[in-house]
Structure formats: C-alpha cells, structure tokens
C-alpha cells in the first residue's frame with residue numbers, strides 16, 4: 001500500500017512480527033532497507049542499560065535488523081529492571097535520571113544501533129531540561145495529537161528547537177480500552193469530511209500532516225489502511241483549519257498509570273505533563 005514508516009516498541013511485543021514482515025518484504029525486493037523507516041522505543045525498565053538490555057535486543061534479537069531508524073525514550077519514567085508491565089505496579093518506580101538514560105541513548109547512536117534518537121510523551125519543560133545537557137538533541141517527540149488535542153504550545157516549542165513532532169493516536173485511539181470515537185464522530189470533523197467527500201479519519205490525519213507532523217495511525221483493516229494512506233491526497237482549506245482550532249480540547253491518554261503519591265516521581269497528572277494538560 002505504500003506504508004514506509006513502522007512504529008513499534010519493546011513493550012508492545014510487536015517487534016518480532018514487524019521485524020519478520022519487513023525482513024520478508026526486503027528479501028522479496030518489495031522494499032529495500034533504506035526505503036523504510038523503523039521506530040522502536042526504550043521501556044522504563046531499560047533506562048538502566050539502554051544499549052544492551054534494550055536497543056541491542058530490539059534491533060538484533062527481536063527485529064533481525066542491522067539498525068533502527070529511530071529510537072525513542074518511550075516515557076519519562078524509570079522502572080525497576082524487571083518491570084515489563086505496561087501498567088507498572090507502585091513498587092517498580094525509580095527516580096528518573098534523564099542524564100544517564102540519555103547518555104545511553106547517545107551510546108546507541110554511537111554504536112550504530114540506531115540512526116536517530118528522540119523522546120516520547122515529553123512536555124516542553126522536560127525537553128528543555130534534556131537540551132540543557134544533551135550532546136545530541138532529540139530529533140523527535142512522539143506525543144498524542146489529533147484535532148481534539150492539538151498540542152499548540154508543544155508544537156511551537158519543538159519547532160523552535162528543530163524537533164519533529166510525531167502524532168500517536170491521531171484518531172483518538174478508538175478501540176483501545178482508554179481510547180475514544182469522539183474525534184472521528186465529532187460533528188465538525190464529520191461536516192468537513194462531507195464537504196470534501198472524504199472520511200472523518202482522513203480529515204483528522206490531514207489536519208496533522210498540514211501542520212508538518214507525521215501521523216502514526218494504526219489499523220488492522222485493509223480498507224481502512226488504504227483510506228488512511230489516501231489522507232495524503234486530501235486538501236483542507238483555511239476555514240476547515242479555523243473550525244478545527246475551535247474544537248474543545250481533550251487529552252485522552254492521560255498516563256494515570258504512571259502517577260502515584262508514593263514511588264512515582266509524578267504525584268499528579270499535572271506533574272507528569274508539567275501542566276501541559
């Protein structure tokens with residue numbers, strides 16, 4: 001279908017399947033390695049050793065690849081080395097030591113395990129504190145973004161720092177336990193889609209593309225995979241963008257599972273996002 005950017009993470013458990021499929025596509029010459037872009041992410045328990053416990057395993061063991069194109073710190077959260085639960089128990093949190101984690105990420109880059117390094121779920125404030133000591137600045141911040149969570153402040157900050165913003169859950173993550181159909185069912189999004197004879201999902205995706213972001217959309221359905229790819233050809237006009245700008249904002253993935261008042265460095269949701277919520 002033309003998809004070339006593949007987003008995975010150790011915690012998703014999808015690295016082996018993605019790696020296997022991409023290896024097959026490379027072997028049968030559907031694509032070459034330089035023609036695809038593969039992202040994976042460092043889980044909290046691997047902050048202790050980004051090189052060997054994580055990037056090395058993601059790249060060589062799980063994905064059978066010589067390198068990842070992008071390697072991201074999945075969340076600004078450090079966990080006990082044995083934690084591989086997407087919802088960490090309270091006892092498994094450790095104080096975040098971003099400086100040592102980022103030194104490990106830079107090492108992954110030096111060793112050629114990845115071609116770029118970046119972050120995910122970082123607020124402007126956390127990026128600023130990272131920039132204060134980083135030898136290599138993050139190339140990307142992957143965050144929730146869609147027409148109902150537009151990330152204006154973060155986008156402006158990242159643009160000033162030349163950091164690309166990549167949008168996850170660009171349709172609001174319908175189908176996830178925590179997701180919603182509110183974005184694709186929003187009456188304004190629906191009326192824009194009727195006006196241009198497109199679909200609500202295509203409007204949401206083109207909104208982000210027109211801001212210069214990459215949109216990481218997921219579907220297991222062949223028809224919707226094609227529909228989402230065709231969002232690249234949708235044109236929105238200035239009025240559509242103004243109407244979207246007025247939508248009520250709603251952060252869907254709030255990260256409550258990383259907040260507690262004893263062991264997590266984040267006692268409240270506001271702490272986790274540094275007020276950008």
Ligand SMILES: NC(=O)c1ccc[n+]([C@@H]2O[C@H](COP(=O)([O-])OP(=O)(O)OC[C@H]3O[C@@H](n4cnc5c(N)ncnc54)[C@H](OP(=O)(O)O)[C@@H]3O)[C@@H](O)[C@H]2O)c1
Nearest residue numbers: 007168169170171172173174175201217218219220221224
């Ligand atoms: N960095 C992070 O912390 C983080 C967090 C969350 C997600 N992500 C990444 O972002 C990717 C996408 O996020 P997501 O799955 O949460 O959200 P999403 O892409 O907004 O939503 C996916 C859901 O939307 C449905 N869908 C797809 N295309 C559609 C269309 N054209 N019309 C209507 N429904 C459609 C899918 O159902 P069908 O399969 O039935 O089509 C699926 O249930 C993930 O796969 C992951 O790689 C990263």
